[in-house]
Amino acid sequence: MDTRKRPGQIALQVLITIVVAALLAGLATLARAALGPRLGGLSPFMLYVAAVLVAGLVRGPLCGALVMLAGGILGFSLFLAPDGVAPPGSVVALMIFWGVSAPVLVTANELRVQLTRAMARLSAALDRKGGVAS
Numbered sequence: 001m002d003t004r005k006r007p008g009q010i011a012l013q014v015l016i017t018i019v020v021a022a023l024l025a026g027l028a029t030l031a032r033a034a035l036g037p038r039l040g041g042l043s044p045f046m047l048y049v050a051a052v053l054v055a056g057l058v059r060g061p062l063c064g065a066l067v068m069l070a071g072g073i074l075g076f077s078l079f080l081a082p083d084g085v086a087p088p089g090s091v092v093a094l095m096i097f098w099g100v101s102a103p104v105l106v107t108a109n110e111l112r113v114q115l116t117r118a119m120a121r122l123s124a125a126l127d128r129k130g131g132v133a134s
Contacts, residue, residue: 017059021066024051028067029074036079044079045071045097052101056108064105072098 005013028051032044048071056064072094080090 014062017063018066020059021055021063021070024055024063024067025070025074027051028071029078032075032079041079044075044093048072048075048097049101049104053104053108056105057112060112061105061109064101064108068098068101068105071101 025048028047032039032047035047048067051071052064052067055067075097076086076090076094080086080093
């Protein structure tokens with residue numbers, strides 16, 4: 001069985017990944033903006049870390065990396081420096097976000113890979129059991 005993908009299939013998967021990343025970054029931004037009155041300047045990136053985790057689990061490392069990039073840019077420009085002036089420590093906060101999100105993404109992707117393998121083994125075992133009963 002040929003498991004190689006045609007260029008059109010690859011392009012579609014990349015497009016889906018980009019759309020999912022945009023949706024997750026957008027949802028995290030909307031949620032953070034809604035929490036703005038309660039949080040003020042605190043934790044501008046916390047919801048983006050969750051979005052990176054979801055992206056890594058659902059679509060893999062490319063999607064998670066896109067959410068990390070978008071979350072950093074959006075979080076910084078909308079919640080840390082909305083007037084265009086970065087307050088002291090804001091660049092450090094951005095670097096910490098990226099530093100924390102990277103291992104979160106690696107962990108999410110590893111979990112995704114392990115779940116895929118486990119499901120394949122389970123499916124193969126069920127197929128074998130079904131073949132024996134027939």
